[in-house]
Amino acid sequence: MTPPGVACITGASSGIGAATAEEFARHGWAIAMGARRNGTLKILAAKLLELGSPKVFHHQLDVTSRKSVKDFAAATAAEFPGGIDALVNNAGLAVGTARLSQVTDDEIDQVIDTNVKGAIAILRAFLPGMLDRNRGHIINMGSVAGFWVYEGGSIYAASKHALSAVTRTLRLELNGTPIRITSIDPGMVETGFSEVRFGGDQEKAAAVYKGMTPLTALDIAECIWFAASRPAHVNIDQMILMPVDQASVYKVHRR
Numbered sequence: 402m403t404p405p406g407v408a409c410i411t412g413a414s415s416g417i418g419a420a421t422a423e424e425f426a427r428h429g430w431a432i433a434m435g436a437r438r439n440g441t442l443k444i445l446a447a448k449l450l451e452l453g454s455p456k457v458f459h460h461q462l463d464v465t466s467r468k469s470v471k472d473f474a475a476a477t478a479a480e481f482p483g484g485i486d487a488l489v490n491n492a493g494l495a496v497g498t499a500r501l502s503q504v505t506d507d508e509i510d511q512v513i514d515t516n517v518k519g520a521i522a523i524l525r526a527f528l529p530g531m532l533d534r535n536r537g538h539i540i541n542m543g544s545v546a547g548f549w550v551y552e553g554g555s556i557y558a559a560s561k562h563a564l565s566a567v568t569r570t571l572r573l574e575l576n577g578t579p580i581r582i583t584s585i586d587p588g589m590v591e592t593g594f595s596e597v598r599f600g601g602d603q604e605k606a607a608a609v610y611k612g613m614t615p616l617t618a619l620d621i622a623e624c625i626w627f628a629a630s631r632p633a634h635v636n637i638d639q640m641i642l643m644p645v646d647q648a649s650v651y652k653v654h655r656r
């Protein structure tokens with residue numbers, strides 16, 4: 402059995418991040434979590450303690466702000482001086498489905514600043530501590546968009562392709578250390594993701610999953626936990642998860 406440790410989860414206020422915090426709490430892990438909606442994290446924190454987490458720390462985090470990332474990492478280090486055992490680098494989003502010729506500069510900035518520069522900033526904030534302690538496991542939230550592309554998804558796919566490149570590079574750079582690195586690459590998961598993508602339009606978001614059975618945030622959280630709870634010599638490089646109803650970005654069976 403994996404001894405309980407400390408998991409740091411970004412984007413824990415919703416969807417996969419929140420479900421992952423709950424999964425680690427159920428296994429008795431302490432949690433440090435961040436997102437922009439700190440009020441939502443506060444409500445989740447109470448639940449995590451009830452689920453069995455010995456200690457929960459939450460802090461406002463905007464991964465697109467270098468200062469915010471720095472403050473979050475410093476506050477986490479102050480709260481957990483022994484360091485973290487797992488970093489779930491999950492905060493991310495897609496904005497719209499415009500084709501490249503129509504996508505706005507703001508949409509490009511939002512996605513690249515969050516999914517690429519934000520995820521890298523988080524890695525750079527926590528990696529030095531892991532290297533100093535010779536301990537840790539990085540779990541990057543990729544996507545099938547990290548190796549597939551589709552019309553209207555150029556920027557999101559570019560961002561997840563970039564994160565995949567970072568994950569695979571780190572796998573090489575960390576060789577010779579006990580630090581593990583995993584990419585979790587899901588297909589369609591029903592979370593707040595589509596609502597955010599469609600600017601709060603619930604009807605459009607619901608249509609994405611119409612007539613098919615998507616993955617749940619818990620399905621992903623259980624895989625993250627599986628990767629984190631393997632014996633120390635086992636590195637799960639990549640997990641690709643798809644709903645049975647989804648065979649590719651284009652082939653989704655709907656009833």
Ligand SMILES: NC(=O)c1ccc[n+]([C@@H]2O[C@H](COP(=O)([O-])OP(=O)(O)OC[C@H]3O[C@@H](n4cnc5c(N)ncnc54)[C@H](OP(=O)(O)O)[C@@H]3O)[C@@H](O)[C@H]2O)c1
Pocket residue numbers: 411412413414415416417418435436437438439462463464465491492493494495515519542543544545586587588589590591592593594595597618
């Ligand atoms: N759902 C899917 O089908 C799917 C498939 C493959 C991969 N993914 C990936 O899974 C990850 C989680 O998404 P989800 O499906 O759980 O969607 P979600 O329910 O919308 O959750 C996204 C999380 O990211 C946080 N976030 C967004 N921008 C942030 C920022 N600038 N700083 C800090 N936190 C930020 C959000 O918190 P705040 O808004 O409070 O900041 C929220 O907690 C993303 O990286 C996404 O690309 C999702």
